Amino acid sequence: MGRTIDHSDGLKWYPRSWRDRYGEELAMFLQDRYGEGPVPVTARLSMIRSGTVERLRAGGIIGTSVDSDRRIRGASLLVLCAWGMFVVAGAVFAKYAEHWPLATPQVDQRVPEVAMGMVQVAAAAGFLILVVAGLITLPALVALVRSDGWKSIWATARWMVISVAVAGTAAIVIVAWNAQLGPSQSINTPWSLKVAGVVGGLLVVLGLAVSSGTIVAIVYRLRLSDQVTRMLGVLAMAMSGALVLIFGGALTWWITTAMHAPWFFGSFVPRSQSSPAPLAMVVLGLTMLSGLVLAGYGTVRIAVSMGRSGGALAPAGRTE
Amino acid sequence: MGKTEKAMGLRRANDPPLLILTSLAEGPKHGYALAQDIADFAGVQLSPGALYGAISRLEERGLIEALPEIERRRPYQVTAAGSAELAQAMREMRRVVDVGTHRLGLLKGRLA
Numbered sequence: 001m002g003r004t005i006d007h008s009d010g011l012k013w014y015p016r017s018w019r020d021r022y023g024e025e026l027a028m029f030l031q032d033r034y035g036e037g038p039v040p041v042t043a044r045l046s047m048i049r050s051g052t053v054e055r056l057r058a059g060g061i062i063g064t065s066v067d068s069d070r071r072i073r074g075a076s077l078l079v080l081c082a083w084g085m086f087v088v089a090g091a092v093f094a095k096y097a098e099h100w101p102l103a104t105p106q107v108d109q110r111v112p113e114v115a116m117g118m119v120q121v122a123a124a125a126g127f128l129i130l131v132v133a134g135l136i137t138l139p140a141l142v143a144l145v146r147s148d149g150w151k152s153i154w155a156t157a158r159w160m161v162i163s164v165a166v167a168g169t170a171a172i173v174i175v176a177w178n179a180q181l182g183p184s185q186s187i188n189t190p191w192s193l194k195v196a197g198v199v200g201g202l203l204v205v206l207g208l209a210v211s212s213g214t215i216v217a218i219v220y221r222l223r224l225s226d227q228v229t230r231m232l233g234v235l236a237m238a239m240s241g242a243l244v245l246i247f248g249g250a251l252t253w254w255i256t257t258a259m260h261a262p263w264f265f266g267s268f269v270p271r272s273q274s275s276p277a278p279l280a281m282v283v284l285g286l287t288m289l290s291g292l293v294l295a296g297y298g299t300v301r302i303a304v305s306m307g308r309s310g311g312a313l314a315p316a317g318r319t320e
Numbered sequence: 321m322g323k324t325e326k327a328m329g330l331r332r333a334n335d336p337p338l339l340i341l342t343s344l345a346e347g348p349k350h351g352y353a354l355a356q357d358i359a360d361f362a363g364v365q366l367s368p369g370a371l372y373g374a375i376s377r378l379e380e381r382g383l384i385e386a387l388p389e390i391e392r393r394r395p396y397q398v399t400a401a402g403s404a405e406l407a408q409a410m411r412e413m414r415r416v417v418d419v420g421t422h423r424l425g426l427l428k429g430r431l432a
Contacts, residue, residue, distance in 0.1 A: 010368075018376065025351055025394045026372050032352035032393075033368070043368050050369030054376070065380055 007031055010044055013051025015058040059220065061301075069229050071305040076133075076236035077216045078298035079243075083126060084212045085291035086243055088205050089284045090123060093250055095197075096280055100257055100264055108260035115252035122245035129239045136231055140222040153218070160207075160214035167207030170200040233302040240295040247288050254281060333413065334364050336374035337383075341398055341406040344384060350393035351375065378402065 007030035011023045026047075030039055057063040060074030097116070101109060145153055174196050181189075189197075224232070257264055258276030265281065266274025332338070343349060343357045354375075355366050366374075375396065378384040383402035387395045398406070 022372055022376060024392060025389075026368060028392050029351040029355070029368060029371070033355065039368075046367030046369030048369075050373040053373065 007034070007039060010039060010047040011051075013048050013055075015051075015055045017058060018051075018054045059216075068305045068308060069224070069226065072229050072233040072302050073219065073224070075298040075301035075305065076232045077219060078301075079236040079239050079295045080130075080215065081212050082243060082291040082295035082298065083130065083239055084208045085287055085294070086123075086126070086246060088201075088208055089287040089291070090119070090246065090250075091204065092201065092280070093119075093284050096284070097253065097257075100253075100261070103264035103270070104257060104261040108256070111256045112253045112260075115249045115256065118249035119246050119253070122242045122249065126239055126242040126246070129235050129242065133232055133235045136228055136235075137219065137222060137224065140224050140228065141218070144218075144222055148221075156217050157214050160211045163203075163207040163210040167200070167203040170196075170203045174200045230306065233306055237299050237302055240299040243288075243292055243295050247292050250288060251285070254285070334362065336366055336370050337378055338406070338409055339364060339366070340371075340374055340378060340396075341383065341402055341409075344396060344398040345403070345406060348387055348395040348397040350390070350395045352393070354396070 008023065008027045010030070011019050011026060014023065030043075034040075034043075053062070057065050059077075060066045060070035060072070061078060064071070066074075100112065100116075104112060174193070177193055177196065178189075181193075261270075262274045262276045263270055263272045264274075265276055265278045266272060339358045339362055340354060343354050343361070346357070349357060351371060355371055359365050375384070379386065379396070381401075382399055383405055384396045385399050387397055
């Protein structure tokens with residue numbers, strides 16, 4: 001039977017190491033089962049699911065088939081992705097909540113003020129953790145550039161640079177536009193600025209997603225010592241702590257504002273009836289909660305991997 | 321043993337790892353022959369993703385091993401550890417079958 005249909009396209013979902021080992025025989029299996037006909041959608045879906053699982057396993061995100069070093073690295077990157085989700089949610093939250101003191105009675109401002117302060121301090125701590133993580137991996141990055149060359153890094157990083165440049169420009173334009181508005185316009189934002197805000201927000205989300213993916217791809221290529229890997233793990237756990245504080249602060253602010261100034265979430269007219277759970281806050285809360293779950297999973301994996309490896313990073317275990 | 325069984329999913333009769341080990345207990349087979357055999361004796365049509373996901377897990381855990389390729393198809397055979405794992409799973413399933421059979425009175429022919 002001649003091979004008139006290339007069944008190997010479904011293999012792209014699998015990591016390279018898996019393809020190198022099983023790719024050809026899986027392609028032969030597809031050939032034997034489906035011959036020259038197309039591969040059914042259910043079979044394709046099964047390969048997408050299986051390929052995704054293999055990618056997560058190869059990245060150390062699930063399972064124990066890779067060594068502790070890779071598991072800690074993968075889990076730390078998971079926490080980084082959670083931080084990315086918080087950056088998006090936090091930026092929208094900061095914009096959404098910026099005029100809350102105007103709506104909340106003076107006597108009721110103490111708790112939300114402390115909560116907001118906690119969010120800001122934790123966000124600053126998270127940023128600091130990110131900078132420290134960047135600094136301790138910098139020597140490995142320099143070594144990678146020296147060994148593989150700039151072109152190799154640029155091929156991975158160019159979309160990050162482009163997307164961050166576009167998102168950054170859009171954000172600066174929107175912020176400058178917003179800064180020119182008077183106090184009344186700031187509250188009743190013109191529709192054109194709202195549209196620009198949504199577009200800018202989507203560009204920022206895209207930039208963050210591309211950046212996270214790029215950083216993940218590059219970090220997996222770095223040759224990190226055991227000590228640096230463990231430090232990254234500890235920093236990731238600290239980052240998770242910061243995320244818990246941000247979530248706690250935002251939630252406290254939401255609850256206290258909903259109790260004392262529910263009109264903030266609606267017409268802004270004091271004593272008017274408003275829902276304390278507007279869609280925007282619900283979406284923000286769920287985004288942060290999803291990030292927190294991701295960070296929690298990553299933190300548990302880091303702790304377990306460090307615990308299993310003891311003093312040194314050991315090879316993969318046989319059971320889980 | 322318990323931990324391994326849970327991880328490999330050898331407690332349910334239609335789990336791909338159990339079906340693959342059962343098929344290989346007869347002798348070495350490549351992917352397509354495995355899937356055909358499993359469809360014949362269990363009536364389960366394993367998807368490509370499920371079949372090769374299970375094969376890679378079983379091989380990783382040393383329960384099966386690959387043999388040299390024949391016409392670009394790689395046969396697998398069960399290892400001693402795989403046989404022991406399968407035997408243990410069979411004993412556990414047998415216990416459940418025995419209890420269920422006894423409680424339903426199937427041996428006495430009441431519900432047969």
